[in-house]
Amino acid sequence: MNYSKQREVVLDALKENVIHPTAEQLYSIIQIEYPQVSKATLYRNLSQLAEAGIIKKIDGLEMSSHFDHNTHLHYHFICEKCGRVYDVTSNVAEDVVKKTEEETGFRITGHEIVFKGLCKDCQK
Amino acid sequence: MNYSKQREVVLDALKENVIHPTAEQLYSIIQIEYPQVSKATLYRNLSQLAEAGIIKKIDGLEMSSHFDHNTHLHYHFICEKCGRVYDVTSNVAEDVVKKTEEETGFRITGHEIVFKGLCKDCQK
DNA sequence: CTCAACTTGATAATCATTCTCATTTTAAAC
DNA sequence: GTTTAAAATGAGAATGATTATCAAGTTGAG
Numbered sequence: 001m002n003y004s005k006q007r008e009v010v011l012d013a014l015k016e017n018v019i020h021p022t023a024e025q026l027y028s029i030i031q032i033e034y035p036q037v038s039k040a041t042l043y044r045n046l047s048q049l050a051e052a053g054i055i056k057k058i059d060g061l062e063m064s065s066h067f068d069h070n071t072h073l074h075y076h077f078i079c080e081k082c083g084r085v086y087d088v089t090s091n092v093a094e095d096v097v098k099k100t101e102e103e104t105g106f107r108i109t110g111h112e113i114v115f116k117g118l119c120k121d122c123q124k
Numbered sequence: 125m126n127y128s129k130q131r132e133v134v135l136d137a138l139k140e141n142v143i144h145p146t147a148e149q150l151y152s153i154i155q156i157e158y159p160q161v162s163k164a165t166l167y168r169n170l171s172q173l174a175e176a177g178i179i180k181k182i183d184g185l186e187m188s189s190h191f192d193h194n195t196h197l198h199y200h201f202i203c204e205k206c207g208r209v210y211d212v213t214s215n216v217a218e219d220v221v222k223k224t225e226e227e228t229g230f231r232i233t234g235h236e237i238v239f240k241g242l243c244k245d246c247q248k
Numbered sequence: 249c250t251c252a253a254c255t256t257g258a259t260a261a262t263c264a265t266t267c268t269c270a271t272t273t274t275a276a277a278c
Numbered sequence: 279g280t281t282t283a284a285a286a287t288g289a290g291a292a293t294g295a296t297t298a299t300c301a302a303g304t305t306g307a308g
Contacts, residue, residue: 002254002305020192020200020209024295038257043296045255046191056192058200058209058236067145067170068180069138076144076182077230085144085182088228092220099216100239106201106210108241112182115224117232126274126285148264162288167265169286 001052009034010045014055075112079119088115125172133158134169138179199236203243212239 001007013030014021021029023046030037049055075088093113101108125131137154138145145153147170154161173179199212217237225232 004255004304006256014191022295023191026191036257038259040258040297041256047297050191056194058192067138067147067150067174068182069135069142070180075224077224077228077232079230080233086228086230088224090220090224090227092216092223096214096216096220096237097239100199100201100212100214103214104201104210104212105244106203106239106241107247108201108239109204110240112238112240113220114236115221115230115232116234116236117230120229123231128273128286130287146264160288162290164266164289165287171266 001048004045006034006037006041007045007049009037010042011049011054020058075115077115077117077119079122080116081118081122084119086119088113125176128169130158130161130165131169131173133161134166135173135178144182199239201239201241201243203246204240205242205246208243210243212237 009030010026013026017026017029019025023043026046027039027042030042046055046057050057070087073089075090075093077086077088078084079086090113093111097108097111100106133154134150137150141150141153143149147167150170151163151166154166170179170181174181194211197213199214199217201210201212202208203210214237217235221232221235224230
């Protein structure tokens with residue numbers, strides 16, 4: 001990855017804003033000081049930086065929402081090779097919620113866990 | 125919620141397809157037998173059914189991705205009132221991953237936990 | 249300095265989803 | 279069974295987030 005002023009600006013803006021901004025929020029922030037940075041450049045750099053592990057993209061699955069007829073508490077595993085979504089049940093996770101609630105003081109009304117990796121079939 | 129043939133079709137299609145389809149996949153599936161069901165109706169019914177707790181929408185945060193400069197292992201809490209995203213650290217979660225890997229046989233290379241609820245400020 | 253590889257800006261294109269609105273269906277009351 | 283207001287529909291326009299296109303500018307190894 002070559003150096004570029006714009007990428008530095010994007011990374012700095014992200015460092016200075018601990019609010020977990022969306023791309024759009026970041027765009028607004030950057031516009032104030034560097035109005036010449038285009039949206040395309042911003043998105044490109046966010047992807048590249050995330051790809052390189054320098055920043056992290058926070059989201060569940062891909063773009064579009066998946067729907068599930070099973071409303072019981074369970075989680076999901078998405079295979080990075082075949083894209084299939086599997087159900088995962090875990091009772092340990094209850095503890096995580098309880099512990100987190102105690103430690104943070106937040107009232108937690110819902111949670112979602114998404115695991116990623118290779119499913120059995122794709123490990124072959 | 126009144127009865128409607130279309131809603132029944134949507135729900136049945138979801139019951140019969142355990143693949144956690146996206147709205148778009150569901151649309152294709154439904155088109156085969158019921159080409160008169162429009163996309164608007166599909167999306168509307170998915171929202172309504174999810175709202176009523178009959179089905180579940182699987183996704184992380186809202187529409188747009190958030191970015192994080194902190195690439196260390198940590199999770200997120202999103203306040204449903206003010207929309208702020210907070211960092212959450214938990215060591216218990218390690219167990220969940222290990223246990224899940226053992227139970228499922230999947231190779232888990234990443235995971236993401238998103239908690240939702242009310243932050244301290246918004247509980248007042 | 250030179251040139252290929254990398255980046256950029258502007259804008260068009262795409263994809264998922266929501267909105268609009270005129271028309272149709274549902275269900276409860278008569 | 280007819281009336282009628284609320285709920286639901288279909289078609290397509292509108293929106294929002296993100297990606298693609300492409301000509302022009304920048305970077306860095308040799």
